[in-house]
Amino acid sequence: MFNIFKRKKEEVKVNSYLPLKVREVVRETEDTVTLYFEQPEPFLDYKPGQFLTLVMEFEGKEQRRSYSLCTSPFVDPFPGITVKRVSEGLFSNFLNEKIFPGKTVNVLKPLGHFTTEFHSKNRRHFFLIAGGSGITPIMGILKTVLVNEPNSIVTLIYSSRNEEQIIFKNQLNLLEKGNPDRLKVIHNLSQPSSEWTGLKGRLSADLLKELFAKAEYEQRYEEVYFMCGPDGIMNTAKEVLKELGIDKERIHQESFYSAAAHQAHEEALAGINKGILSRDVTIILEGDEHLVTVSPGKTVLESGLSAGLNMPYSCQSGLCTACRGKVLSGQVKMDEDAGLSEKELAAGYVLCCVSRPLTDDIKITIE
DSSP states (O other): OHHHHHHHHHHHHHHTSEEEEEEEEEEEETTEEEEEEOOOSSOOOOOTTOEEEEEEEETTEEEEEEEEBOSOTTTOSSOEEEEEOOTTOHHHHHHHHTOOTTOEEEEEEEEOSOOOOOOTTOOEEEEEEEEGGGHHHHHHHHHHHHHHOTTOEEEEEEEESSGGGOTTHHHHHHHHHHOTTTEEEEEEESSOOTTOOSEESOOOHHHHHHHHHHSOOOTTSEEEEEEESOHHHHHHHHHHHHHTTOOGGGEEEEOSOOHHHHHHHHHHHTTOOTTOOOEEEEEEETTEEEEEEEOTTSOHHHHHHHTTOOOOOSSSSSSSOTTEEEEEESOEEESOOTTSOHHHHHTTEEEGGGEEEOSSOOEEEEO
């Protein structure tokens, strides 16, 4: 009986993955590739700006990484993700060097709130701000606007290191030429060649204000802002938009890295607990209650996984919201909450991957 139950639980876990076969590998830059997947049956249902979580095994251990979709379900026949190599990156190095057409990769269902609803009657001005590989989810949104909202216009401000590091350079050129009255692409390079005649240097607050002011604008357009890239660029953009009095509801951001979560993780490894004690936490998963002991050096998610619970997760940095749960009682401390909206925070939602217990009566339900 025990073996049958165990096998059924393993089957549930395996069946929660979606196998996608790599159709094409496109080299975008020296350190960046785009992987296009064959459409599964039924077709992959995703929204522009969302991400896929890849599940792979390295040295006998399951690992997960999230990568933004660069495609639009309304434009592109095949879904694709773009992966930039990072130093000592387990997934990024493998996907840049060893992945090949025909290879099948397990993924979790598309997730992410870095998107919006599109309608042909909308009349909006999309300000898209991207830095480096942050162009990836922006690309899917950009293409969707052009095809789904004929009355809307787009201004893309894209910062890269140099000409060779501009991801989707040819695609952007073609899109701008094909939509001269609706799409304006502004490149800004931090380390350009001597032949570069465009904007150069850091994307400062003054430069950003100037670009906003110069962007073609009419009162009939509703302005919306989407930003994705390094913290420096996004923090500058947020400060400028705050100074300009832009409503928070119009501002959308996506982060690939959390310095706060990384620091908390490093401190936990070093035994720096900042008063966090070992406590028992009740986790409600698929209707069943599980009592899990969360030690000072671990998060609720890490402790749940160690206890054998099949809890959902992806980035483990407090950004993707795959591990979202709702606190029914007690209090937790989150190392990072950028992935949650103000409404979600007010409603008691937390991200288990960065949550640490503060009280003894904590009960969290995974929704």
